[in-house]
Amino acid sequence: MSGATVQVERRGALARIALCRPERHNAQNLEMWRELRTAGLRLGEDPEVRAAVLVGEGQSFSSGLDLAEMRPGGFLHAVAESSDADALTLIEEAQAAFGWIGAAPFPVVAAVRGVAVGAGIQLALACDVRIVAEDTTLAVAELGLGAVPDLGATVDLPRVVGLERALDLILSARRFDGNEAVALGLALRAVPSAEVESEALAYAERLAAAPRAALAWAKAATREKDSARSLHLAALGQVECVRAMLTAGISPRATSRSAATTPRG
Template sequence: MSAAATVRVEHDGAVARIVLDRPDRHNAQTPGMWRELREATDALVADPAVRVAVLTGDGPSFSSGLDLDERRPGGLLHRIATTDPGEGLAVTEQAQADFRWLSRAPFPVVAAVHGAALGAGLQLALSCDVRIVAEDAVLAVAELGLGAVPDLGATTDLPRLVGLERALDLILTARRFSGTEAVELGLALRAVPAADLEAEALAYAERLAAAPRLALARAKEATREPDPARSLRLAATAQVECVRAMLSSPTTRP
C-alpha cells in the first residue's frame, strides 16, 4: 500500500492482524479506510494459510468513529447531503458493502477493542465475529447524539447480540458504556485489563486457528445464517464437505 495507507496487515502463519493505522486521529474512519479494509480482507481470503484475523487499532483508540471532516465539501456526509437522494443512497450502500465484508470473510475475525469505539468504530467491532475488549474501553452507538442513524450494521447486529429492548436503548440513547458493561450486556465475549488485551486476543485467535480453515469458514457461515432451516442446511452440507476433506487427507488439515 502507499505511504498514505490507513490500514496495515501483519501476519506470520495462521493468524493475521488487521490494524487501523490513523493513530493521530484515533483511527477515525473514512471511505478510503473502508476500501483499504476490504482490500486487506480480500488479500487474506486469497491466502490459504490464514485461518483467523484479529482486527485492532494502532494508538490510543480502536476507532473514534467516522471522521467528521467527511462533512466538508467532497466528503461522504457532504455528498449524501448535496446529491440526488438516489445517489446518496448508492454512496451509503457502497460504504456498507466495503465495511461489512469482515462479517462475510471465510474465517473468524476477532476484534480487540481498546480506548474509544464510538459510532462507526463500535459498528466495525460489531461486524466482527468475536469481541475481546479492554475493561476501561469506552463504547457507544453515538449516531443519534449527532442527529444521524447507525447505518453500518448496529441495527442488525445489536438486536441479535443483546435483544431488541437493549439494542433500542443503546441506539436511541447513544449512551456510553465500558468494556466491562459490554460483556454484561452480551455484546463482547470478555473484558480484560488494557495491558493484557493484545495478548488475550492473539491467544484466543491462535486457539481458533488450531481448526482447519474449511471447517472454520463453514461453521461461521452456518451460524451467521439467520434463517433456521437454511442454517441447518448449510451445516449439513458443510459436514459432508469437511468429512470428505478430512478422510481424503487424514494426516493433514484440509
C-alpha cells in the first residue's frame, strides 16, 4: 500500500499512514490524493485493522496544496479550464482522497505538528481525533487567497466546533496554534512537538483494543447527523456485537477482538 507520496506501515491492529513529501512540507498534489485514497480504501478492506494514525513525515503535517498545482498544467488550472461538469468531477475526485476517512470502519487519529493549513488542516479535520503540537500553525487559508475550502472544512468544522466558530475560522482565514485548537474543540489535546506522534500512536493503540465491529458501528452512529438514524445505527451495531459475544460464549469485558462486519444500511 506504499507509494511515492504516501506510505503505510502495519503495527498489529494499528496502521501508520504517512504523507511522504517532507522536502515540500507534505504539500498535496494529485499523486498524493490518489495514493491516500487507495491506501485508505485498502485498509478499510483489511479486517485486522482497528485504528490508524495519519502523520506527516518531516517537520510538518501538510502545508496545503502544492504551489505547482496552481500553475499552468496544474490541478487548479485544469478546474478553471474545464466545463462545469468536468470541473466538478475533478474536485469530487480530490474530495474522495479525504472522504474515505469518515467512512472507514475504524478510528483515524491525526498527529499534527509544524504546519497544517489549507488542504492540510482539511485533511486533519476529516480525521476522527486530532492530537496537535502546541506550536503548530493551523489555518483554513483558502479565503485569504480568494478561494473556497472545498475539501471538507465546510462540513467538518461546523461538526467539530459549531457554526459560529467555523465561520470565523473559514471567513477570516486567520492562523492559530495548537493550544487554541484545543480551546476551540478542534483538537483533543496539545503536546510538545516531539511527543505528538508517540502520543497519537499510544492513543490509537488504546482504541484498537476494542472489537472492530464495536469501533465501526460506534463511529458510524456518532458521525451520523440525523438523531433517528444515529440511534438506528447504534441499535444495529448493538445487535451484531451482542450476538458475537453470545456466540463466543464470553462476557462483554472479554469480547473477541476478531474482525466483524462493517456498518451497513
